[in-house]
Amino acid sequence: MDDAVEYARGIWSTRYFWAHLAISDLRSRWRGSVMGLLWSILQPLGMTLLVAVVLGKIFNQPIYSYAPYILSGILVWEFVTSTLIGGSLAFVQADAYIRQCRHPLAIYTLRTALTNLLVLMLASLGLVLWVLVAFPGNLGLCWLALLTLYPVVGLAGWAGATVLAYIGVRFRDIPHALGLVLQTLWFVSPIYFDASVFRSSGLVALVDYNPIYHVVQLARAPLLEGMWPTPANYIYALGLVLVLATAACVAGWRSERKVIFYL
Amino acid sequence: MTSQIRLEDVHLHYLSSAFKDRSLKSFLARRLALNSVPEVRDVHALKGITLDIAAGERVGLLGANGAGKTTFLRMIAGLYPISGGRRIVTGNIRSLLELSLGFEPDATGRQNILYRGLLLGMNPKFMRSIEEEVAAFADLGEFIDYPLKTYSAGMQVRLAFAVSTAVGADLLLLDEVIGAGDASFMAKAKRRMAEMISSAKILLLASHDPGALRSLCNRGLVFRGGSIAFDGPIEAAVASYQAMGKASR
Numbered sequence: 001m002d003d004a005v006e007y008a009r010g011i012w013s014t015r016y017f018w019a020h021l022a023i024s025d026l027r028s029r030w031r032g033s034v035m036g037l038l039w040s041i042l043q044p045l046g047m048t049l050l051v052a053v054v055l056g057k058i059f060n061q062p063i064y065s066y067a068p069y070i071l072s073g074i075l076v077w078e079f080v081t082s083t084l085i086g087g088s089l090a091f092v093q094a095d096a097y098i099r100q101c102r103h104p105l106a107i108y109t110l111r112t113a114l115t116n117l118l119v120l121m122l123a124s125l126g127l128v129l130w131v132l133v134a135f136p137g138n139l140g141l142c143w144l145a146l147l148t149l150y151p152v153v154g155l156a157g158w159a160g161a162t163v164l165a166y167i168g169v170r171f172r173d174i175p176h177a178l179g180l181v182l183q184t185l186w187f188v189s190p191i192y193f194d195a196s197v198f199r200s201s202g203l204v205a206l207v208d209y210n211p212i213y214h215v216v217q218l219a220r221a222p223l224l225e226g227m228w229p230t231p232a233n234y235i236y237a238l239g240l241v242l243v244l245a246t247a248a249c250v251a252g253w254r255s256e257r258k259v260i261f262y263l
Numbered sequence: 264m265t266s267q268i269r270l271e272d273v274h275l276h277y278l279s280s281a282f283k284d285r286s287l288k289s290f291l292a293r294r295l296a297l298n299s300v301p302e303v304r305d306v307h308a309l310k311g312i313t314l315d316i317a318a319g320e321r322v323g324l325l326g327a328n329g330a331g332k333t334t335f336l337r338m339i340a341g342l343y344p345i346s347g348g349r350r351i352v353t354g355n356i357r358s359l360l361e362l363s364l365g366f367e368p369d370a371t372g373r374q375n376i377l378y379r380g381l382l383l384g385m386n387p388k389f390m391r392s393i394e395e396e397v398a399a400f401a402d403l404g405e406f407i408d409y410p411l412k413t414y415s416a417g418m419q420v421r422l423a424f425a426v427s428t429a430v431g432a433d434l435l436l437l438d439e440v441i442g443a444g445d446a447s448f449m450a451k452a453k454r455r456m457a458e459m460i461s462s463a464k465i466l467l468l469a470s471h472d473p474g475a476l477r478s479l480c481n482r483g484l485v486f487r488g489g490s491i492a493f494d495g496p497i498e499a500a501v502a503s504y505q506a507m508g509k510a511s512r
Contacts, residue, residue, distance in 0.1 A: 013384070014381075014384070016381045016386055016387050017378070017381040017382055020377065020378055020381055020387070021367070021378065024367050024369075024370050024374065024378065027369070027370070028367070028369035028370070031369055096361065096364035096365035096366075097365050097382060099342065099360070099361055099364065099365075100342075100358070100360060100361055100364065100365055100382070101382055101383065101384075102340065102341040102342055103382075170280075171285075257344035258278060258281075258344065260342055260343060261277055261278045261281040261343075262278075262281045
């Protein structure tokens, strides 16, 4: 227990370091581009239009309401993939820092998660504006629920990235394998496809027992349906955080000190 | 808090799983060749080291390449986990190991001054207060506002040195005397080093230069094959190391 407190203190005392690195990552992402941070909003919007037009025709969905659904899925999924793939390389990329200073290794995956979380927040502005214009009737107190999305995905992403970073430092196959795994997850989750498509095809379990669905609902329920997320949404979302956080703690407890040998 | 280093029967192993060939190809080769491939074992890099270093000591580390000097420094710095024994190190540590690594290539020299300072545990306010001084010491002219990726290797080391030595520490760990940049910078770096060494409570310096060791240290540890072969006054340690070299020749 003392070790855990000590570890948390280590993360806190290095806060300036990881926070600045995360901001530096954002800066370098937009460096040299004319549109700069606007790209974080524009890129998912463009993707949404493309997907909405095609899938809207295939599944016979009204594009007008289907597009914001897709956008919300793209935003969260973009966060998931970039955090997990970036996270699996986090220790390898921070090797110069890890070799020089003994700081808690979790700060390097925190850097990845934080960078992507800031991008997600920024990109959410596009979604919020779109919904405000298209469905002003949805606006209500329940929109506050959107604010609970960020800590949930932030913590889950940080923990997931940490687990993958520990595996990725030993097995450099992880980023390759992860691409495949994430594609599978994407395919079986209601991210682009409407949840009703899954339900009507008898794939109810892929919706109801899928934590990804419940996490995205934290944004979709308030913005797209004008309702608070259900308790089940929160139970699955927090359950996911708990499971991943436990796995990250176990991985760190077992392997943190050995990581330097694998760099 | 008094600074001290106390080691009791410290062992350190490099894990063989870290450098063993784990590819599918080598796995099949091992199976098919029925173990004719030599087995790779954990490397026993430090063997039963017991010593005390008290505040005020200036310790030089001698030994052939691969004898364990750098591993010893990294172990003291807490970077490498020990596989047996006890390691007690009190006081804040500044290690100048792999100095030229750890920059953000897209960020400017100035931003990197900040990042490295934060890496070393300083806060942003303090770093901004010494930024000008560090930049002046590194003496990179207008390049200080250019991205790090435009720097030459020598310029990177100058910047790293300027930041890392801007603030002193209780325990100073050095691997070789730093050779950074051109003659004029070297002279400046030597003066800065001397100041830092004199303000540090404990100095550990690994070097192959007997002159530097004699002038900077008062105690010497001679490493051989991961153990300490000699521990005593620096003059005697240098003599012992040189005798060891002659005997093996």
